[in-house]
Amino acid sequence: MTIDTPSAEMRLLLRTLAEFVREELLPLERPFLYHDFDTLMPILEDKRRLAQSLGLWLPQISAEHGGMGLSLYEHGLVSEVLGRTPLGHYALNCQAPDAGNMEVLIEHGTPEQKERFLLPLLAGEVRSCFSMTEPENAGSNPTRLSTAAVKDGDAYVITGHKWFTTGAEGAAFAIVMAVTDPAAARHQRASMIIVPTDTPGFHIVENTSVMGERGRGWASHAEIRYDDCRVPQSNRLGAEGMGFVIAQQRLGPGRIHHCMRWIGICERAFDLMCRQAVLREVAPGRALAEMGPVQNWVAESRAEIDAARLLVLRAAQRIDAEGAYAARDDIALIKFHVAGVLQAVLDRAIQVHGALGMTDETPLAFWYRHERAARIYDGPDEVHKWSVAKRILGRYAL
Amino acid sequence: MTIDTPSAEMRLLLRTLAEFVREELLPLERPFLYHDFDTLMPILEDKRRLAQSLGLWLPQISAEHGGMGLSLYEHGLVSEVLGRTPLGHYALNCQAPDAGNMEVLIEHGTPEQKERFLLPLLAGEVRSCFSMTEPENAGSNPTRLSTAAVKDGDAYVITGHKWFTTGAEGAAFAIVMAVTDPAAARHQRASMIIVPTDTPGFHIVENTSVMGERGRGWASHAEIRYDDCRVPQSNRLGAEGMGFVIAQQRLGPGRIHHCMRWIGICERAFDLMCRQAVLREVAPGRALAEMGPVQNWVAESRAEIDAARLLVLRAAQRIDAEGAYAARDDIALIKFHVAGVLQAVLDRAIQVHGALGMTDETPLAFWYRHERAARIYDGPDEVHKWSVAKRILGRYAL
Amino acid sequence: MTIDTPSAEMRLLLRTLAEFVREELLPLERPFLYHDFDTLMPILEDKRRLAQSLGLWLPQISAEHGGMGLSLYEHGLVSEVLGRTPLGHYALNCQAPDAGNMEVLIEHGTPEQKERFLLPLLAGEVRSCFSMTEPENAGSNPTRLSTAAVKDGDAYVITGHKWFTTGAEGAAFAIVMAVTDPAAARHQRASMIIVPTDTPGFHIVENTSVMGERGRGWASHAEIRYDDCRVPQSNRLGAEGMGFVIAQQRLGPGRIHHCMRWIGICERAFDLMCRQAVLREVAPGRALAEMGPVQNWVAESRAEIDAARLLVLRAAQRIDAEGAYAARDDIALIKFHVAGVLQAVLDRAIQVHGALGMTDETPLAFWYRHERAARIYDGPDEVHKWSVAKRILGRYAL
């Protein structure tokens, strides 16, 4: 199985999935793009149940926990197909941040935590959120955190201010990154703690208006205040001070999910661009497709997407074979490289659509504004460039 | 007076205006960015009256019509200052498309048309819109129009479908581009016709959802159906078939207004970028401003903005001195060149802001999504590049 | 065997080859870069004999003809290692255009042609050249040729003007592309004909001065006049009119050789850049490697090279598996994509070297000037973008 030639079984799955996306999900994009969640959500929940009944559920989770048991490489390919629509990952219950939370709970959860928090999450009965970023501290340096969890008896009392907590509205619980030992070494100060959202003191200030939209439910990002939120210490995930270690573990596979989702977006944008170029006439009998600049964009996009895709798939195979640590350079490289390709391809696709590209009649404008964050979240491009360059250059030092 | 050294009188005006923008308008950005038009509009109308009382009104209009009587070069400098906020042009009643409509009415309106349509527009009592773009026809070729105005007695009966008619919601009248003689030569087929919005058959389908937002009033773009709209032939502007000629005339000065507005946006974005770079710490005592990539962006943006600004000001001076026809290459060059700089500067400013740049706490995200259209409206970049290159290369042909 | 994980046997070969390049060839770069061919050539011929004795010979040729019998994918990997120095391909007798001429002779040569022309070429006893490009006709349209081969008895009489005939100086024969039937369909007008360089009328006008250098022998590009060059018709390769078909066949594998050679150049340039960044101090104790822009270049180059490399290797595997026709899109994509990466990486490496990068103390300046042609030869980038875009867009047409 070479990088871009999956097994026959996998190819069959991808075909099934592509059909599911095309037939079941693309028709739902319109209410999503027009913020009509009241129309969207009941139908989308039906689609989730349909997906689950077809065995298209939890692709990133091992079979023993009810998932599809795919390798990271295979889940990457699934993520690519799902990425063709903003609804894809949610339909299979592998959307961020729930997918990552599931992985953390499986890896580090106690039996009680799994029973109470993981099982309903896997079943798609509840959603969760991940509360790390703080408005007062630069996300580019994740060791700077102000939110504190102070021990009081057998409880933690959590106080802090978070934002960009995706999907907090309607979530059953948050996994919160908080400082449990301010005197510890820089990377051992924080722990991850589960906070049910009905805990007194858990207060969603608002869904932050991001690129003009507050969104709803799983498609929103909340600002949250934790005002003396008291939870039992048994809600801590892993040993005290393990917060960053767990967060790092979470990132490697998550990076593959994201990057392959971006590749899926690129493919959809490429597809929309080519269709529009062929359909749109600039003069009678003369389509946009005959214009030199449009041809350039098609060719350049094709090359860039193909090359970026191979880079991500290689990273996935390397993680599968050697683990995330051995592949840490690859994981850094794909973050900024694919995000750059994504932005370029979306930009060209919009330009080919002209005024139509500015509207919400296609998902291009949605991705244009929200995936601008691809170069920011999980650490801005510059941090990844810096860190991978430091490692590479370090090997040249005597 | 060199290109970037305005007269002492002008410098005084620009200082006054900068203060007006800073003190009166910037505090209103928040309700604007959060779509809270109910809060915004009464205060903004007050600011308009204040501006008018200060003589800051209609900078693009001659003194005889109650304006400030500025040259195009001078109005360019005013437009730059106003461009620092999305509210600037509206506050002085020089927002698109009203500014252009005023110019057209002054140049081509009959005394009756001026009395009825121009005067209330100049006074800021009503708004207007300009209805040209059609969803079915590529805007890159403005001679392709389907909307028809058929003579019936002394009336035109107009039937057609338009979109991106900016500010139609709440406007008193539209100036509509419609084919009056389909058999005429390509550039003489269409005329501009005034259609009061209370004319039966004038039907706003909806404010088009653009980059996730439908907007409101002057800050919206409508899809409109003209269903047998009957208006007197005396509502035609200029001679029959003059539609394109008038539209062309409209573009030259309008291009300066837009480009200098974009420069104003660049300056504000640059300002926000530098402030954030200095304020935001990535580690204790270590600000973003010390990071190499950030320093690169600051330096490159400064050079690009300065150079682009001079290019626009030279074009303005050339139009003032020699007319728009003589300056048509310059007018094409600034369109795509400044739009490119604008996009690059906004992108960098957002990156420096990180997650904050994705929110609506600064105007960066608003401009990022809505000024994506800068490379599309008034003809996409590619059309301007093509047309100016054709003229230049034509001079090399034997 | 995934794309970038060659077989154990292949990995061993690549290690041997890397050592050969490092130990035997890199020390010879200095006389090459300083045009000291009198010093260089005798030693380089020794290295060729050494390579041959080690079985490092003709990697692109099947075992039955005395080559290493590698697949295209495998030869790509070899070409990458050889590409680390301008001397690599010549040392293994797989330099352009001899490598391509060998392939053409093997595929289309008669037994007599093979005996007389192929065998000494395979043995490295002679060199050859390929004479196609004409100064009077755009290389971007290879069907435009003026050189004519007119039948006279059982001979062809060839008249024409060629340039960029690489390695003509000192070559034993040229394969000339000439019009044999001007009345034929556009792609069937020309044939390839072998012209020994001692044929009367074969006249090298001069080695063209390319980027300031005329070069020598295999490292030169000649302007040639064919003045009534008479050769027997039995010197024609393949059937009459097959010239373009054969040229096309030649291109697919040749593209892989070139692109992997470019990747090899990128890797060497990357290596030089990192070494210099670590060695060079800008202030006491502060190396270039600590500068943000340098770190950016290292990270971006690493990502771009890796992605481009995978794209080429995939194309090679596809040609191996399905043939050049099935892979024609891939072959077009890698041409312009890798050439772009090559230019960017060389540019950054030079910038890191500062003044040193302008000198001939490293091979960077040599590649900077001569590999500028990578975006021109075998058809300029624009032609490849246009042709691949046309095919892609054609699939979207109804």
Added chain:
Amino acid sequence: MTIDTPSAEMRLLLRTLAEFVREELLPLERPFLYHDFDTLMPILEDKRRLAQSLGLWLPQISAEHGGMGLSLYEHGLVSEVLGRTPLGHYALNCQAPDAGNMEVLIEHGTPEQKERFLLPLLAGEVRSCFSMTEPENAGSNPTRLSTAAVKDGDAYVITGHKWFTTGAEGAAFAIVMAVTDPAAARHQRASMIIVPTDTPGFHIVENTSVMGERGRGWASHAEIRYDDCRVPQSNRLGAEGMGFVIAQQRLGPGRIHHCMRWIGICERAFDLMCRQAVLREVAPGRALAEMGPVQNWVAESRAEIDAARLLVLRAAQRIDAEGAYAARDDIALIKFHVAGVLQAVLDRAIQVHGALGMTDETPLAFWYRHERAARIYDGPDEVHKWSVAKRILGRYAL
């Protein structure tokens, strides 16, 4: 007089100069590009005398010293016209580094120094060189110098190693930057000292091979060893320790000369690109000029050159009006901005020429390789970006 509208007198001069360049100098490019200095130099010396007789001599020097007495802005415009050919500046005796050396001698020379060194330089009877860059120290940090001038009696004994000393071959004297007080503050360690090239111990190691060429005379860059070179202390320019201050003064005006020369190169490249686009057919009746990518390059180049040119002219006017210190941001901005435009325009012009662009039939390939140094000499782009960004960001700090 606006930025790009010189006085009538100046316009006349520029026309005269343009004709001189076109009629007298362009015909000499061929021997220059083919390194045929033996043919070139006698004719070029005749052209120098012709220029001098026409009053086209020393444009950068005040009338009292026999120059044309132009402002910096005016000399910028002259430099642009001269820049259209690599021979332009030499023909008017305003080539680097002599032009800068003259300025330094005028400003800081003693009467004896002027008598002995300046007068023959102004007359064009001798050439000089400027010896600052050292191979062992990064040019990006000019305060790091190893060359030492030790006092011995009333002499300095200079020991050191320099390279990139332009025009040393055949020069009458060098101005050497050497450390006169290693214990002084960083910017006061060095002095400029005049060293006649016949001083014992002045040893040209070789003309460095730069981009494959060693050049000759004024068009070469030497590596020099100073082995106990003894010169009287009266050969020092200015007070001891003033070396950097004088070097800084030298840079401001020199930057304008360089940048306007680059603009001149851009204009010539643009001209060559357009001519070739119109002349070259890719198919019968179908010129390159009709291709979309070529049209894009023409339009983008035109905008970029115009904008960059205005930026330089504004900097020149600011230096003329307010002095170099007040304009130091502008001086930094134009360095990297114009160098970037230069490289982009040359690259496009070569691409339009195809194989011809790689040859020395046009000056494009010469500029492509030698003006790569534009982003390196006088401090690499990155240093200028860093320094201007630091100043800008410093103004935002509290």
